[in-house]
Amino acid sequence: MKKYFLTVLFVAIAGIFSAGAQVTGKWKTIDDETGEAKSIVEIYEKDGKVYGKVVEILNPAKKDAKCTKCKGEDKDKPILGLVIIKGLEKDGDEYTDGDILDPNKGKTYSCTIKLDGEDKLDVRGYLGFSFIGRSQTWHRVK
Numbered sequence: 651m652k653k654y655f656l657t658v659l660f661v662a663i664a665g666i667f668s669a670g671a672q673v674t675g676k677w678k679t680i681d682d683e684t685g686e687a688k689s690i691v692e693i694y695e696k697d698g699k700v701y702g703k704v705v706e707i708l709n710p711a712k713k714d715a716k717c718t719k720c721k722g723e724d725k726d727k728p729i730l731g732l733v734i735i736k737g738l739e740k741d742g743d744e745y746t747d748g749d750i751l752d753p754n755k756g757k758t759y760s761c762t763i764k765l766d767g768e769d770k771l772d773v774r775g776y777l778g779f780s781f782i783g784r785s786q787t788w789h790r791v792k
Contacts, residue, residue, distance in 0.1 A: 671768045673700060673745060677788040678708075690791055691734065693763075693771075700745050700763075702735030704753075719756025729753045735761060750775045759783065 674695055679688045690706035707713045707730055715729045724732060738748035743764060750761035752775065759775035760783075766772050769790040776783025 671765055673763060673765060673771060676705065676791040677702075677771055678791055679788050680786055682784055682786045689729075691788070693735065698739070700735065700738040700740075700748065701733055702750075703733045704729055704731060706730070715753075717751075717753045717756060720751065720753065721756065724751065724753075735763075738763060 674693050676690050676692050679691055680686070681688050687708050689704050689708055691702045692705045693700060693702040695701075707715065713730065716726050717724050717729055717732060718726060720727070732751070732753060734751040734753060736749050736751075738745035738761060741747070745763045746761075748761050749758050750773070751758050759777060760780075762774045762776075762780060764772045766787065769792075771788040771790070772785060773788055774780060774783055774785045
């Protein structure tokens with residue numbers, strides 16, 4: 651009985667701590683080519699899917715930048731406020747089956763995100779196969 655109680659207690663505590671690690675929140679994006687911080691993206695859940703919107707641009711010279719190379723409904727929209735992650739679904743410990751927009755290049759890629767601890771987010775954009783793409787590590791904003 652004592653072992654059973656300890657097992658239940660351990661599972662309950664583990665559940666509480668794992669629930670604290672969420673992809674939702676604000677994340678500082680880091681350019682994988684230059685290593686510079688670019689923006690703050692707020693990741694949120696809507697209708698069971700995960701989205702990410704640019705809520706702050708860190709380079710003062712680019713605060714009023716528009717997505718001039720984007721196609722479709724995002725064409726010429728301000729990057730500030732632009733939803734760049736769309737429709738990710740939870741799949742185990744990852745979020746997959748959505749897209750990510752690179753507003754500087756105007757291109758949309760398939761996307762996978764995964765927590766690396768509580769304060770790092772591995773973001774992968776790719777075309778076709780996951781091994782053909784780019785990865786970035788974003789850092790949680792507290």
